[in-house]
Amino acid sequence: MKIQSMFQKNINRDINGVIKVAQDDEQSLVQELGEYIITKELRRHFNTFFQQLLESHRPPDR
Structure with a gap:
């Protein structure tokens, strides 16, 4: 069993480390x-x- 199979979401997905106040696009929110x-x-x-x-x-x- 691989560790990644234990998670619901893809562990290799892009994750924004910081969301800025002006960054209000729906996908980021x-x-x-x-x-x-x-x-x-x-x-x-x-x-x-x-x-x-x-x-x-x-x-x-x-």
Whole structure:
């Protein structure tokens, strides 16, 4: 068994190391989002962010 057969995507594909703000062609955006991985640490930070956002939009207690 070859290592490359363990992956869903072709491991020899071109991957942009850096996406620039002005680089907004659809192919680059689709690839960037497709390669994005949310780690446990990122998930924790996202949860904290959204919890604080929700709290900031709640009406004050009377």
